[in-house]
Amino acid sequence: MLLISCPNCGSRDETEFHYGGQAHVAYPENPNELNDREWAEFLFYRDNTKGAFAERWLHSTGCRQWFNMLRDTVTYDIQAVYPMGTPRPAAAPAAPESGTASLAADSTTTGTAAPSISGTSTSAPSISATGTTASTTAPEGATK
Amino acid sequence: MANTAELNGVNGLRDIRRSPASHLAAALEAGSVQGTVVLNEGPFQTMAGVRVDPRSEEGGRIAAAAGGLPARCGEVTGKDGVSVLWLGPSEFLVVAPEQAHDSLGGNLIGSLTEALGDAPGQVVDLSANRTTFELSGPRARAVLEKGCSLDLHPRSFTPGTALNTEVGNIPVVLQKTGEESFRLFPRASFADFLGRWLLDAMREYASPEVP
Numbered sequence: 564m565l566l567i568s569c570p571n572c573g574s575r576d577e578t579e580f581h582y583g584g585q586a587h588v589a590y591p592e593n594p595n596e597l598n599d600r601e602w603a604e605f606l607f608y609r610d611n612t613k614g615a616f617a618e619r620w621l622h623s624t625g626c627r628q629w630f631n632m633l634r635d636t637v638t639y640d641i642q643a644v645y646p647m648g649t650p651r652p653a654a655a656p657a658a659p660e661s662g663t664a665s666l667a668a669d670s671t672t673t674g675t676a677a678p679s680i681s682g683t684s685t686s687a688p689s690i691s692a693t694g695t696t697a698s699t700t701a702p703e704g705a706t707k
Numbered sequence: 708m709a710n711t712a713e714l715n716g717v718n719g720l721r722d723i724r725r726s727p728a729s730h731l732a733a734a735l736e737a738g739s740v741q742g743t744v745v746l747n748e749g750p751f752q753t754m755a756g757v758r759v760d761p762r763s764e765e766g767g768r769i770a771a772a773a774g775g776l777p778a779r780c781g782e783v784t785g786k787d788g789v790s791v792l793w794l795g796p797s798e799f800l801v802v803a804p805e806q807a808h809d810s811l812g813g814n815l816i817g818s819l820t821e822a823l824g825d826a827p828g829q830v831v832d833l834s835a836n837r838t839t840f841e842l843s844g845p846r847a848r849a850v851l852e853k854g855c856s857l858d859l860h861p862r863s864f865t866p867g868t869a870l871n872t873e874v875g876n877i878p879v880v881l882q883k884t885g886e887e888s889f890r891l892f893p894r895a896s897f898a899d900f901l902g903r904w905l906l907d908a909m910r911e912y913a914s915p916e917v918p
């Protein structure tokens with residue numbers, strides 16, 4: 564079981580979340596100019612990365628908000644959690660602020676699942692503090 | 708609960724209304740262990756789903772009508788028996804006693820709708836969406852811990868907070884109302900499952916403790 568650190572709710576079980584696939588897949592600027600192959604590639608073709616992979620997650624049984632996550636597909640190490648619409652952070656090895664969400668694959672069942680009601684805020688994790696408004700309402704860039 | 712005999716409601720329909728776990732009433736009573744852990748259904752609470760940006764002007768009007776809007780996960784606000792639970796950054800659940808419903812002489816939905824006005828957002832009557840289980844007693848936390856992975860220890864989960872999470876693998880809003888009392892809000896279709904799941908989890912406390 565992964566422990567995923569929701570930006571709004573704190574650490575929760577993986578079962579509370581839904582996976583939203585690869586992040587940062589931009590909608591084509593001129594969809595009408597795409598041929599069938601290009602359109603199919605936009606719709607269906609996704610990276611199959613070995614290593615750090617940016618993906619979308621939805622906290623479906625919690626706050627029902629989308630967020631982005633940088634996860635290592637080999638070790639399951641969660642390297643960063645950042646808001647929708649912000650650029651992908653560098654795949655730095657275990658940045659300190661993303662450490663709350665980081666758990667080695669073999670230690671996910673230990674008791675670090677405190678929801679930290681008092682500690683969580685609705686602001687973005689500081690790893691993504693790039694000045695972009697960490698909008699806590701429905702994400703504008705939900706398809707990016 | 709209020710004296711339900713007085714609550715006739717629209718066209719007298721109140722009398723034939725059945726709560727989602729009413730068929731479990733006898734089982735809940737039989738499965739409760741007085742002084743240890745007690746479970747019952749507190750049906751028909753008035754609930755309103757509110758979506759509004761809490762920082763906006765209309766958010767301020769809703770907050771004034773409801774008794775504040777919680778700012779973060781876990782927080783509960785409210786006044787005069789009305790609780791406002793945080794479900795998301797712009798989503799809230801207003802829970803009030805049955806008689807607060809507009810069809811029974813109250814004005815909860817109406818006052819919230821009026822506060823929102825034409826502004827972006829929504830106020831939806833969700834009174835039939837969820838039912839309420841009340842679980843209390845010294846073993847209540849131990850029962851919940853069998854199916855909820857949050858830290859329910861009092862140092863972390865304090866009275867007067869509520870969390871949207873999973874209990875027994877189903878989505879539930881879990882509110883802590885006192886040191887040893889909880890309210891669970893499952894959707895109506897999950898009421899039977901959750902009621903039976905809680906009864907099963909409570910069963911061991913009816914037997915003498917094995918040293």
Ligand SMILES: [Zn+2]
Pocket residue numbers: 569570571572573622625626627628
């Ligand atoms: Zn969340």
